[in-house]
Amino acid sequence: MYDAILAETVMISGHGGDTIEAYSARPLQAGPVGGVVVIHHMPGYDEATKEIARTFAVHGYNAIMPNLYWREAPGASPDDAAATARAQGGVPDERLVGDVAGAAAYLKSLTNSNGKVGVIGYCSGGRQSFLAAISLDLDAAVDCYGAFIVGTPPEGMPLKVGPIVDRTPQLSCPLLGLFGADDQYPSPGQVAEFEQALKAAGKTYEFHSYEGAGHAFFSVNRPAYRPEAAVDGWQKIFDFYGKYLAA
Amino acid sequence: MCTYITEKVAISGSAKGASGWFRVTDGSVYFDHPVHAPEGHTLNIDLLAPEQGPSARVAVELNVESARALAKAIEAVLESVPPGLA
Numbered sequence: 001m002y003d004a005i006l007a008e009t010v011m012i013s014g015h016g017g018d019t020i021e022a023y024s025a026r027p028l029q030a031g032p033v034g035g036v037v038v039i040h041h042m043p044g045y046d047e048a049t050k051e052i053a054r055t056f057a058v059h060g061y062n063a064i065m066p067n068l069y070w071r072e073a074p075g076a077s078p079d080d081a082a083a084t085a086r087a088q089g090g091v092p093d094e095r096l097v098g099d100v101a102g103a104a105a106y107l108k109s110l111t112n113s114n115g116k117v118g119v120i121g122y123c124s125g126g127r128q129s130f131l132a133a134i135s136l137d138l139d140a141a142v143d144c145y146g147a148f149i150v151g152t153p154p155e156g157m158p159l160k161v162g163p164i165v166d167r168t169p170q171l172s173c174p175l176l177g178l179f180g181a182d183d184q185y186p187s188p189g190q191v192a193e194f195e196q197a198l199k200a201a202g203k204t205y206e207f208h209s210y211e212g213a214g215h216a217f218f219s220v221n222r223p224a225y226r227p228e229a230a231v232d233g234w235q236k237i238f239d240f241y242g243k244y245l246a247a
Numbered sequence: 248m249c250t251y252i253t254e255k256v257a258i259s260g261s262a263k264g265a266s267g268w269f270r271v272t273d274g275s276v277y278f279d280h281p282v283h284a285p286e287g288h289t290l291n292i293d294l295l296a297p298e299q300g301p302s303a304r305v306a307v308e309l310n311v312e313s314a315r316a317l318a319k320a321i322e323a324v325l326e327s328v329p330p331g332l333a
Contacts, residue, residue, distance in 0.1 A: 072301065073301035080301040083275065083293050083304060215287075
């Protein structure tokens with residue numbers, strides 16, 4: 001089987017027509033293949049998330065990860081860029097949606113694209129993945145432990161985001177949710193409330209909560225890593241995308 | 248979780264970063280995921296010179312006990328400074 005991939009930094013058109021940096025990883029097979037927009041976690045456009053993009057390419061998907069902090073910190077190291085972005089309160093929702101739309105358009109423009117695009121995000125990116133899926137016409141969305149889809153940030157936290165669960169009826173595609181049962185943001189109660197909203201809106205979804213796992217259990221380079229949950233979670237992701245993004 | 252809990256403070260002094268000493272004007276103190284420390288969450292301090300760009304930053308990531316010990320040590324040292332010097 002031909003298994004070459006190409007991973008490289010590219011420039012794409014993001015929100016408002018801004019040119020932003022993105023990390024592209026794609027299989028060199030002729031296709032047609034589905035595409036995945038990878039939304040990085042709050043610590044930024046880092047090595048670990050680039051590895052996630054390459055993993056999708058190895059599994060036969062065109063993947064692209066926009067650098068959500070490019071505007072604040074072009075060319076800076078991921079940790080410096082994340083520090084700058086967080087000091088400014090994070091990424092505005094509207095800009096996130098515009099950047100994901102640009103990334104999705106880029107994927108659809110690739111010659112081996114089958115025209116289908118999914119989105120996945122981790123941590124703050126989990127909420128942003130759902131935000132993209134209620135704002136854009138997508139084919140599949142994965143939310144990995146995104147906080148504040150349900151519930152508001154505690155008082156005193158200058159996070160400029162609000163709950164978006166009330167917009168569940170606008171969800172444009174099937175949703176896969178992967179959560180840690182020990183996580184408090186989102187808490188099991190908040191995950192249950194989110195699930196109720198999906199049920200009430202008649203949406204296609206599947207949720208999995210892993211016992212013994214907390215927040216960020218996919219992060220191989222952090223103490224939060226839980227191999228059992230992560231290995232099973234990856235399998236769930238590929239099953240889900242196989243169903244909804246396959247040619 | 249990504250907490251975004253942040254206290255910002257105006258500061259005056261110098262810090263030594265990757266490209267040598269520079270004057271710092273801003274400090275950020277926050278509790279969130281570390282980039283490097285082997286902890287789920289840490290107390291992070293950034294000493295910054297925003298005018299010089301995002302890379303003008305000296306960062307530390309401390310576990311909770313260390314952060315409290317450091318804060319106590321700073322206060323203790325400042326308290327013991329002879330009158331007239333601080």
